[in-house]
Structure formats: C-alpha cells, structure tokens
Amino acid sequence: MSDYRRLYIPGGTYFFTLVTYRRNPIFANGERVEQLRRSFREVKAKRPFDLLAAVVLPDHLHCLWRLPESDADFSTRWQMVKADFSRHIPTKIRKGGAKTVWQPRFYEHCIRDENDFHKHLDYIHYNPVKHGLVSTPGEWPHSSFARFAALGWYASDWGDVAPPDVEDIEHE
Numbered sequence: 001m002s003d004y005r006r007l008y009i010p011g012g013t014y015f016f017t018l019v020t021y022r023r024n025p026i027f028a029n030g031e032r033v034e035q036l037r038r039s040f041r042e043v044k045a046k047r048p049f050d051l052l053a054a055v056v057l058p059d060h061l062h063c064l065w066r067l068p069e070s071d072a073d074f075s076t077r078w079q080m081v082k083a084d085f086s087r088h089i090p091t092k093i094r095k096g097g098a099k100t101v102w103q104p105r106f107y108e109h110c111i112r113d114e115n116d117f118h119k120h121l122d123y124i125h126y127n128p129v130k131h132g133l134v135s136t137p138g139e140w141p142h143s144s145f146a147r148f149a150a151l152g153w154y155a156s157d158w159g160d161v162a163p164p165d166v167e168d169i170e171h172e
Contacts, residue, residue: 050065
C-alpha cells in the first residue's frame with residue numbers, strides 16, 4: 001500500500017485528474033458529459049466549491065477547484081461526484097459491488113501561487129490538443145476554454161502549438 005498523503009488546505013485551490021475505469025471512453029458521448037455536469041451541480045449544492053476550470057476528454061478529466069475558506073475536504077466531494085455520476089449510467093458491476101466507471105483514486109495537486117495556477121489552467125485547456133483530438137483548444141466542446149477566451153485570458157487561436165509552461169507537466 002502506498003504511503004502517499006494528500007495535502008488538505010482549507011480554502012485551497014487544487015488541480016485534479018480523474019480517469020475512467022480501464023480508460024473506457026465513457027465521455028465520448030456528449031450526454032455523459034452533460035450527466036457529469038449535473039453531478040457537479042448536485043454536489044456543489046450540498047458541499048459548495050468553485051469549479052474554476054475543466055476539460056472532459058473521452059477517458060479522463062482535469063479541473064481546478066477552489067474550496068470554501070473553512071473547508072479542505074475535496075475527497076468527500078469527489079466521492080460524491082463519482083457516486084452520483086455512476087448511479088446515472090448503465091455499467092458492469094465488479095466483485096464487491098463497485099461499478100466499472102472510475103479508477104479508484106484520483107490525482108490532486110495543491111496550487112501554490114498564481115504562476116502555478118496559470119500553468120495548470122494552460123495544461124487543462126491544451127489537453128485536447130495534446131491528445132490529438134483537435135488542432136486548437138477552442139475546437140473542443142467539453143472545456144472551459146471558451147469562457148476564458150471570452151474573458152480575454154486567451155486568444156481564440158491559442159494553443160495551436162504547445163505552450164512552453166505545460167511541457168514539464170504530466171498529470172495523466
């Protein structure tokens with residue numbers, strides 16, 4: 001068993017990666033992406049957090065969250081999101097009763113400063129290009145890129161070449 005310890009900081013901002021069970025492309029279907037959005041809304045109503053940015057690819061997702069000032073419990077929120085989503089889609093059941101939707105764990109990184117935030121924001125938005133799904137981030141429909149472009153954070157054609165600040169990040 002791993003001795004990995006998560007860093008829980010009340011009010012913290014975190015980057016997350018979640019992967020589907022055996023990299024099954026369950027999000028290739030736009031209806032499944034919409035169900036994931038509903039699951040996020042359901043959990044946020046019960047356990048608030050700010051979903052700052054996200055990208056959903058066929059077999060994984062990345063996002064940035066900011067937790068409330070007095071709360072550091074992102075693990076329960078992810079458990080709730082994964083459970084709510086899993087209840088709404090048909091899938092096989094493994095031994096022990098677990099559905100075959102998600103890999104059991106997730107990756108998290110506590111954002112340290114503004115530079116770290118921007119680096120991970122770029123990583124999120126460039127990810128569909130990195131995986132060869134589109135030529136530019138603006139072409140990918142399941143991403144917060146369009147919102148950030150509308151706010152002036154990115155040019156609409158940003159990401160046609162790999163941004164240098166994401167080359168050393170590997171969160172797949």
